[in-house]
Amino acid sequence: MAERRLSHAYMLIGPEGPARDEAARRLSAALLCPAAEPPCGVCRDCRKVLSGVHPDVIAIGRQEGDKGLHREILVDQIRAAAADAAVAPNEAARKVYVIAQADRMNAQAQNALLKVLEDPPGHACFILCAASAGALLPTVRSRCVRAADTGDMGAGAAGTELPELVRGYLEAAASGDTAELTMFCMLRMKLDREDTEGFAAGVKAAVCDMLCGRRPDMGLGRERLFRMAALMDKTEDYLRHNVSPKQIFGVLAVETLR
Numbered sequence: 011m012a013e014r015r016l017s018h019a020y021m022l023i024g025p026e027g028p029a030r031d032e033a034a035r036r037l038s039a040a041l042l043c044p045a046a047e048p049p050c051g052v053c054r055d056c057r058k059v060l061s062g063v064h065p066d067v068i069a070i071g072r073q074e075g076d077k078g079l080h081r082e083i084l085v086d087q088i089r090a091a092a093a094d095a096a097v098a099p100n101e102a103a104r105k106v107y108v109i110a111q112a113d114r115m116n117a118q119a120q121n122a123l124l125k126v127l128e129d130p131p132g133h134a135c136f137i138l139c140a141a142s143a144g145a146l147l148p149t150v151r152s153r154c155v156r157a158a159d160t161g162d163m164g165a166g167a168a169g170t171e172l173p174e175l176v177r178g179y180l181e182a183a184a185s186g187d188t189a190e191l192t193m194f195c196m197l198r199m200k201l202d203r204e205d206t207e208g209f210a211a212g213v214k215a216a217v218c219d220m221l222c223g224r225r226p227d228m229g230l231g232r233e234r235l236f237r238m239a240a241l242m243d244k245t246e247d248y249l250r251h252n253v254s255p256k257q258i259f260g261v262l263a264v265e266t267l268r
């Protein structure tokens with residue numbers, strides 16, 4: 011894998027909530043994804059990160075104590091992360107530590123983090139999420155790249171019109187209506203190979219944009235999007251093995267809503 015030039019620490023500034031969490035997930039995926047234009051949204055690393063199960067994405071948050079959640083992220087947690095960061099990644103080329111409420115680190119914890127950021131292990135990256143950059147020590151801030159504010163993210167490709175064939179398929183899938191989807195597929199059985207190839211590539215691109223939050227997902231949801239990406243991989247495979255578009259759309263009619 012070609013080594014991309016990466017910074018070791020990022021700040022995601024924005025109000026606490028799903029948009030900021032999603033931005034942190036996408037940034038984590040971008041840091042681990044081996045594709046030329048990460049995050050591709052469909053590789054093994056992306057899928058695991060976006061599902062929240064990648065072993066090399068480590069969440070650091072306030073811990074549960076005797077009297078409920080601690081008010082602050084404690085220095086011991088940062089020291090533990092620093093020790094863990096010295097160990098090589100499990101699967102990906104690097105490890106990402108996501109501090110979901112970096113503004114909850116006390117001064118001691120921030121100073122411990124600063125030590126790591128001053129001399130980070132080559133494979134470790136940190137993502138600091140905070141409501142405002144002012145809550146972080148200037149010394150910590152100066153070590154971080156400030157990513158686009160989470161309020162501004164996710165606009166991207168949403169405005170571009172999808173090809174009619176791709177939109178039709180996604181709409182039929184989103185409807186969850188087997189009859190509608192079957193009808194859609196039946197009417198496409200006469201497509202030629204080239205159009206079918208374009209169709210599969212178009213669906214993959216749209217699914218990828220949806221997974222990365224650059225396009226509204228039409229209510230398809232992450233799991234269905236993953237399955238559709240896999241189904242399009244299979245479609246491309248079929249085409250390489252000279253399976254006819256007629257048979258391929260027959261398979262899609264059955265498997266899309268499974």
Ligand SMILES: [Zn+2]
Binds near residue numbers: 043049051052055056
């Ligand atoms: Zn990827």
